[in-house]
Amino acid sequence: MARPSKREEIARAALQRFHAQGFHATGIADITTAAGVPKGSFYNHFSSKEESAAEAIGRYGESRRFDMLTAPGRPPLQRLRAHFEHLGAETVESGYAQGCLMGNLSAEVGDHNDELRGALRDGFATWAGHIRQVLAEAREAGDIAPGLDIAATSLFLLSAWEGTLLTARAEKSYAPFEAFFRTVFEVVLR
Amino acid sequence: MARPSKREEIARAALQRFHAQGFHATGIADITTAAGVPKGSFYNHFSSKEESAAEAIGRYGESRRFDMLTAPGRPPLQRLRAHFEHLGAETVESGYAQGCLMGNLSAEVGDHNDELRGALRDGFATWAGHIRQVLAEAREAGDIAPGLDIAATSLFLLSAWEGTLLTARAEKSYAPFEAFFRTVFEVVLR
Numbered sequence: 001m002a003r004p005s006k007r008e009e010i011a012r013a014a015l016q017r018f019h020a021q022g023f024h025a026t027g028i029a030d031i032t033t034a035a036g037v038p039k040g041s042f043y044n045h046f047s048s049k050e051e052s053a054a055e056a057i058g059r060y061g062e063s064r065r066f067d068m069l070t071a072p073g074r075p076p077l078q079r080l081r082a083h084f085e086h087l088g089a090e091t092v093e094s095g096y097a098q099g100c101l102m103g104n105l106s107a108e109v110g111d112h113n114d115e116l117r118g119a120l121r122d123g124f125a126t127w128a129g130h131i132r133q134v135l136a137e138a139r140e141a142g143d144i145a146p147g148l149d150i151a152a153t154s155l156f157l158l159s160a161w162e163g164t165l166l167t168a169r170a171e172k173s174y175a176p177f178e179a180f181f182r183t184v185f186e187v188v189l190r
Numbered sequence: 191m192a193r194p195s196k197r198e199e200i201a202r203a204a205l206q207r208f209h210a211q212g213f214h215a216t217g218i219a220d221i222t223t224a225a226g227v228p229k230g231s232f233y234n235h236f237s238s239k240e241e242s243a244a245e246a247i248g249r250y251g252e253s254r255r256f257d258m259l260t261a262p263g264r265p266p267l268q269r270l271r272a273h274f275e276h277l278g279a280e281t282v283e284s285g286y287a288q289g290c291l292m293g294n295l296s297a298e299v300g301d302h303n304d305e306l307r308g309a310l311r312d313g314f315a316t317w318a319g320h321i322r323q324v325l326a327e328a329r330e331a332g333d334i335a336p337g338l339d340i341a342a343t344s345l346f347l348l349s350a351w352e353g354t355l356l357t358a359r360a361e362k363s364y365a366p367f368e369a370f371f372r373t374v375f376e377v378v379l380r
Contacts, residue, residue, distance in 0.1 A: 022298050024214035097301045106356040107297035108212050111287040120360035148377070155357070155369040156350065163353025166296040167345070170310035176349050182339060183346040187378050 007045040009035040014046075015056040019101045023053055023109045023116075050115050053105065057119040060101040066130045076137040077144070077189060081181070084161060088177050091165055096172040103162040128154045135189075144189050157184060197235040199225040204236075205246040209291045213243055213299045213306075240305050243295065247309040250291040256320045266327040267334070267379055271371070274351060278367050281355055286362040293352040318344045325379075334379050347374060 004012070013035035017026045028049060032039045046052040068083045091098055102123050110117050132154035138144045160180060168176040194202070203225035207216045218239060222229045236242040258273045281288055292313050300307050322344035328334045350370060358366040 022214065024212065024298075099297060099301075102360075103353070103356050104297040106360040107289060107294040110356070110360045111289075111362075117360060117362070121362075124357055124360055149372060152369040152372045153377070155366055156354075156373040159353035159357045159366050159370065160346065160350035161353065162356050163293070163349035163351065164346075166293050166300070166352050166356075167314055167349045170292075170296040170300045170307060170314055172301075172307070172311075176345055179342040179345040180349065182342045183378060187338070187343070188373060 006035075006037055006041060010037060010042060010045055011052065011055055011059065014052040015059050015101070018053055018056050018105070019060070019098060023049075023105055050113050053109075054115050054119040057102060057105065057116070057123050061123040061126060064127060066127070069130045069134050075143065076134045076141060077185065080131065080134045080138075080189075081185060084181070084184075087161075088164075088168075091168060092174065092177075096169045099165040099169050100162060103165055106162075107166075124158060128158045131157055138189070148189075153188065157188070160184065196225075196227055196231060200227060200232060200235055201242065201245055201249065204242040205249050205291070208243055208246050208295070209250070209288060213239075213295055240303055243299075244305050244309040247292060247295060247306070247313050251313040251316060254317060256317070259320045259324050265333065266324045266331060267375065270321065270324045270328075270379075271375060274371070274374075277351075278354075278358075281358060282364065282367075286359045289355040289359050290352060293355055296352075297356075314348060318348045321347055328379070338379075343378065347378070350374065 010031060014026075014031045017030050017034055021030070026049075028042050029039050031052070032042050042052075046055070065083060065086055068086060069079050071079065074082070087100075102120055105116060106120050110120050132150055135144065135148070135150040135154055139146060139148065139150060164176045164180040168174065200221060204216075204221045207220050207224055211220070216239075218232050219229050221242070222232050232242075236245075255273060255276055258276060259269050261269065264272070277290075292310055295306060296310050300310050322340055325334065325338070325340040325344055329336060329338065329340060354366045354370040358364065
């Protein structure tokens, strides 16, 4: 397998550093050190830290396992639950140190920079669209109340998920995840 | 009225700057400039930026209008709705630039520093406790399903609220608030 290009190595390191440290705490030197490239090479590939963060948001979105939501063989609500359980395990396994890059950057810099905000908005819209599709299938299968507003519910579930990551990290506790799964699957989607 | 003490002016300025800019983007000089005091005076009153941020979280919690949740004269669920509507208006009126200081710092530094995390954990626990009390009253009044797990639901509602602020700011849109109010009051607490 070919060695990843220098640009690819920088992009991967940027995603990793922004996820671990946030936007302001990550310097260009942190990224290039993590990538094992000279500091000056960053600007051969990205015009700014903001540009590399916007790309990191896109890459992170692609890692959110939307395939778990569409994979055939399981009922829609089981797929939705498995999707969130998979993502929650990432945070639990990191000792509650890692949340969602998209949620983190929304909180830290979402409203300071239009390029980043655009990437966050697009990432959330894509994610909510996948959840909405699962809810449409669940409604079709008679698994949820026929009158449930699936557009509002999909957006709400995504917001609730992002907030659950915040409170679970502040508490270093699984209780917010438990409350999420219990309320979403036993109350909202009953 | 007596002029606020220098310590009080620094503490107020710190809360305002951390809320507007986040933790890492706020320097001691930003705080002392906003407070109108010499930079060196910060360390006469706070041992570190972390200590002033932990105090800011406590002060911010006290501004969350928990009194709206307990004020007599309105049914419990109306009080809960008014509480969130009041807080949501802060974000809308700021042009979606301001979220919740507690949510923001959970995302940015909650897992990097035990002092800050402790303040966030305590702040969320206090808030969830107030919501739980309202839900207990609502159950007593027969306004929600008798079998609803009010401990899990209060924690879930707080998480969902924090996440709603994140997605509303990323989208600069009221849609996530609308989805919150619709799902919480027409589905979860029906």
